[in-house]
Amino acid sequence: MTIRDVAELAQVSTATVSRALSGAKPVSPAVVDQVRRAADELGYAGNGIASALRRSRTDTVGMVVPSIANPFFTGLVEHVEHALQDAGRQLFLCSSRSDPELEAQRLRSLVARQVDGIIISPVHGSLSTTAVRRAADELPLVQVDRYVTGVDSDWVGVDDDAALELVMEHLADRGVRSAAFVSSQLTNSSTELRVAGFHRHAERLGIAVREEDVLLGEYSIEWGRQAAVTLLAAGPRPDAVVCADDLIALGMLQACAAAGVDVPRDLLVTGFDDIPFAALSHPPLTTVRQPQAEIAAEAVRLLSRVLGAQEAPPSRVALRPSLTVRSSTSR
């Protein structure tokens, strides 16, 4: 079942069938009708692979995220898919499962599949560099949320320093004099910026931070639980725990409840991302809201700019976050 079968049945050339069905070039209405009828009759679907080879474009954008178990990334993906659809493009989604090797493999695969462009949130600030650069050399590429150093590509994300300013000022307003920070390992840009922001604003606001109260693990509920246990076992309890994402914060809240530590009476806790589940915890979580839809829209816009072959210096767009205040910080 190919375009030739349709052409024969419709008594026209294959070129005409192609033009009639794609609607790109002028074809007389009568012939279009004739071709459509023939195609319908045969149930002709078209071969996207052959078309892609000939046109050297796939109308597909690849996206690589560290995890699809994290609602922050799935939210981002949904918005990107939406934005892409308006541009008539499809999304090819890959998860790198926070593994630089798997990520490199995914990127190679996307390049081989000739996607038109790539949107990536790289796993690691340095270990991802080579693979990201290699992909960026072949294709338009935009980084979101996190970025690797040493690749000249566009980036969109949130202003992490501004986010921690919001958090720390809010905590200072609540009378917090000492704070802990729980995060993933410092292996990527946004994590680094969050830790740096935490320290900077803590110092500025006179909030004490003990070195052993900065705990680095990974972005997961389980690590939040473990960190809570560690934190509660060690010496004097700080007034607040600032978490680098909501998964960590939710694990933290659960472990606190289990340990009989009342949040917010005994301890304030904040998160980062404002995933849908942040409103459902006990107590509901105060957290930084990321402008997900805007990040997605901007990523797609940047990519389209590059796809349109418009040369421009790489943009770095840091969008302003806001703070969603809930009971985990309201005494």
Place this chain on the structure above:
Amino acid sequence: MTIRDVAELAQVSTATVSRALSGAKPVSPAVVDQVRRAADELGYAGNGIASALRRSRTDTVGMVVPSIANPFFTGLVEHVEHALQDAGRQLFLCSSRSDPELEAQRLRSLVARQVDGIIISPVHGSLSTTAVRRAADELPLVQVDRYVTGVDSDWVGVDDDAALELVMEHLADRGVRSAAFVSSQLTNSSTELRVAGFHRHAERLGIAVREEDVLLGEYSIEWGRQAAVTLLAAGPRPDAVVCADDLIALGMLQACAAAGVDVPRDLLVTGFDDIPFAALSHPPLTTVRQPQAEIAAEAVRLLSRVLGAQEAPPSRVALRPSLTVRSSTSR
């Protein structure tokens, strides 16, 4: 940068380059070396589209799920991706956003892209039928979790009746005499089976169900909240609320807390799926655990069977669920 460039540099034919790089056909070690060197030097990546056209296979499986915001589906996707990787295949993920039209479009797109097979959790029991059948006519196709009527394809999911048996017997053990059910509209197989199972086992166990206490909306946190408001406003409160998925149950718990209804003292609540966040609510949620990894593995196995062109009558595999008991049902 094509295979010809590599061939020229390595002083061999394009056929030899292809054979050397794919490793499929015998090539002398010296030549392989020579070709590899040339490919590396040029940074040759290969064109998957051209290869796919020639071989008429893409080593890619498409997956279509109703939502990627629902952790149940993302969990399933992760397991499928894992299982597929072992078979050297990639996953092309699409979300139908619970829209049969969008779903039909995604399916057409996957067929056009010549994926080797499709794994789908169809949106709607009847509105999805045509699109699913059309895809199944072209390609190997396996349905997971939900299925449409009237398509002869394999299916893997959970035994919904057995699941509701577990839930209802657990509730009966807890002394429940009356129960409500909150679910999505009855537009797909598993939802129907869950409602039917609820009624059947309620009757069998002598648990009273008032008609107005069966609320149908959608699988979302928000609907869980709304249903709670409706339920709490209307007449005498039942002893328990059985929810058809965890999102609904989590919304329900939140709204109960807000309304001052103490779970489990005043009301028992159960969910379905056992997503990671079900353990973090207040109180933690009693829920049906779906054997996600097994469902995914079985789906991939069934698909591989069909891909291997082994004719077999369609299988319907209903895996046994288990019950995760937490505080939302423990007085």
Place this chain on the structure above:
DNA sequence: TTGAAAGCGCTAACAA
């Protein structure tokens, strides 16, 4: 073990 050559299904020049 290697090379020459055909052609996967489609679309874009070019010509009519």
Place this chain on the structure above:
DNA sequence: TTGTTAGCGCTTTCAA
């Protein structure tokens, strides 16, 4: 407006 024709880059006969 339509047809003819030449490939897109690759793999796979077939022949050597």
